[in-house]
Amino acid sequence: MPPTLPDYSNSVKLKYVKLGYQYLVNHILTFLLIPIMATIALEVLRLGPDEILNLFRSLQFDLVQILCSVFLVIFIGTVYFMMKPRPIYLVDYALYKPPVTCRVPFATFMEHSKLNNMSEPKSVAFQMRILERSGLGEETCLPPANHYIPPRPDMESSRAEAELVIFSAIDTLMKKTGIKPKDIDILVLNCSMFSPTPSMTAMIVNKYKLRSNIRSFNLSGMGCSAGLISIDLARDLLQVHPNSNALVISLEVITPSYYSGNERAMLLPNCLFRMGGAAILLSNRRRDRWRAKYNLVHVVRTHKGADDKAFRCVYEEEDSQGKKGVALSKDLMAIAGDALKANITTMGPLVLPASEQLLFLFTLIGRKVINPKWKPYIPDFKQAFEHFCIHAGGRAVIDELQKNLQLSAEHVEASRMTLHRFGNTSSSSLWYELNYIEAKNRMKKGDRVWQIAFGSGFKCNSAVWRCNRTIRPQDDSPWSDCINRYPVHIPEVLKL
Numbered sequence: 090m091p092p093t094l095p096d097y098s099n100s101v102k103l104k105y106v107k108l109g110y111q112y113l114v115n116h117i118l119t120f121l122l123i124p125i126m127a128t129i130a131l132e133v134l135r136l137g138p139d140e141i142l143n144l145f146r147s148l149q150f151d152l153v154q155i156l157c158s159v160f161l162v163i164f165i166g167t168v169y170f171m172m173k174p175r176p177i178y179l180v181d182y183a184l185y186k187p188p189v190t191c192r193v194p195f196a197t198f199m200e201h202s203k204l205n206n207m208s209e210p211k212s213v214a215f216q217m218r219i220l221e222r223s224g225l226g227e228e229t230c231l232p233p234a235n236h237y238i239p240p241r242p243d244m245e246s247s248r249a250e251a252e253l254v255i256f257s258a259i260d261t262l263m264k265k266t267g268i269k270p271k272d273i274d275i276l277v278l279n280c281s282m283f284s285p286t287p288s289m290t291a292m293i294v295n296k297y298k299l300r301s302n303i304r305s306f307n308l309s310g311m312g313c314s315a316g317l318i319s320i321d322l323a324r325d326l327l328q329v330h331p332n333s334n335a336l337v338i339s340l341e342v343i344t345p346s347y348y349s350g351n352e353r354a355m356l357l358p359n360c361l362f363r364m365g366g367a368a369i370l371l372s373n374r375r376r377d378r379w380r381a382k383y384n385l386v387h388v389v390r391t392h393k394g395a396d397d398k399a400f401r402c403v404y405e406e407e408d409s410q411g412k413k414g415v416a417l418s419k420d421l422m423a424i425a426g427d428a429l430k431a432n433i434t435t436m437g438p439l440v441l442p443a444s445e446q447l448l449f450l451f452t453l454i455g456r457k458v459i460n461p462k463w464k465p466y467i468p469d470f471k472q473a474f475e476h477f478c479i480h481a482g483g484r485a486v487i488d489e490l491q492k493n494l495q496l497s498a499e500h501v502e503a504s505r506m507t508l509h510r511f512g513n514t515s516s517s518s519l520w521y522e523l524n525y526i527e528a529k530n531r532m533k534k535g536d537r538v539w540q541i542a543f544g545s546g547f548k549c550n551s552a553v554w555r556c557n558r559t560i561r562p563q564d565d566s567p568w569s570d571c572i573n574r575y576p577v578h579i580p581e582v583l584k585l
Contacts, residue, residue, distance in 0.1 A: 175373045177324050178381035182369040183261035185254045186567035187230035194227045195220055204238050212351045219360040221583050224484035229363040229512035234344045247283050247344040254340050258368035266370055270297040275335035277323050279308040279315035283342035312544025316516030317552045321388040327373040340366030341515030348414030355414030363512025367520035383554040387439050391432040391549045399424045403545035428549035436551055440473040470494055478522040480542040481508035506575045528568040532560040
């Protein structure tokens with residue numbers, strides 16, 4: 090029998106072929122410049138020093154031409170550096186860690202639900218099913234007012250929660266960075282459900298006696314993605330105010346958002362949202378470059394509010410009994426997927442390497458010209474980022490993004506573990522996830538981080554950061570006392 094040909098599909102490592110293609114396309118300019126520079130160098134060596142000197146002397150230089158050329162170079166250089174955006178540095182950030190007394194184990198949560206909804210056992214059973222599939226752990230926390238029976242969602246309790254979270258995070262941040270209240274030039278705070286008068290930024294100004302000319306902004310009603318909106322606003326302000334510091338506060342006050350009715354769509358937030366907050370210090374000062382943790386590279390915002398379904402998929406309203414709550418639509422995941430698609434369509438060209446963009450382009454052309462049944466190519470965002478911080482809004486959100494972006498279990502580990510340990514802390518969840526990666530000693534110099542958040546409206550926002558230096562675990566991290574236990578196995582259904 091004649092010898093058969095070897096099975097090349099098994100003998101050739103296709104992944105190395107793909108890596109070779111990626112390296113070639115991503116470094117095509119380098120590969121083109123190397124032979125050109127080599128040719129020039131050989132030609133210079135062939136001419137010799139005498140011929141090069143004679144060639145230089147043969148050139149006739151006019152003084153006016155030289156001065157004009159120098160002036161033009163200086164002018165172009167000045168315009169370039171003036172038009173170039175200021176670099177935005179994330180100097181450091183601090184997270185609020187709730188006390189042990191605020192923890193709400195499943196047994197406690199269900200006991201309180203029974204006492205608060207004794208006339209509706211179906212509502213209690215529904216909340217139990219949600220908790221079993223939520224991905225939350227036994228150590229998540231609710232504010233003190235929610236531990237009362239019945240809860241006390243009044244103004245005084247809401248202010249007390251806001252002050253506890255905000256002031257604790259700011260105090261920790263000031264201790265870590267050494268910044269003084271008088272050094273803060275810009276103050277941005279976001280909180281969706283609680284918007285008192287005076288505002289919470291006024292509470293901070295009063296507490297820390299900030300300067301009278303501080304530029305303060307209080308954002309409300311913008312959902313779980315408002316943290317990145319605050320970052321975007323602070324970035325724009327730092328672009329026009331040189332030599333400035335910006336303090337960004339992201340939190341959600343849980344106390345006033347407790348729902349005491351029996352509408353299932355409104356009971357979901359009770360089961361998922363928990364206590365938390367973050368304080369972030371941004372700067373455009375050159376001297377902060379050496380101590381800053383990250384550089385802000387991109388912020389991409391997508392708003393789908395023009396569509397009625399998207400607008401109403403997370404909606405605060407009163408139920409049939411006049412009790413206020415936030416209703417989550419059944420179409421939420423489909424709308425979130427559509428918003429994510431629009432967001433990454435804008436994000437892709439900014440961050441993806443040339444090899445992925447070419448594959449996407451060729452597949453798109455092939456579907457349009459050759460065969461519309463071709464499977465669309467999903468770009469490999471793992472080539473653009475080392476770390477992913479997906480908003481810990483719920484288990485379904487993380488599952489869907491892991492599937493759509495073809496991420497590994499390690500890529501979504503920070504999101505799952507944050508949901509397990511702290512619950513859905515709304516806009517601050519991205520910072521608990523980033524801190525998890527740091528606590529695991531995985532953040533190295535040059536690493537790129539993609540933060541993705543969803544919020545009411547409906548919005549999908551993204552931020553891209555580049556790590557300035559290798560970051561070591563810190564003792565004041567909210568993960569410091571439990572990081573050795575993580576990651577933990579989270580069953581599909583936890584029987585209560």
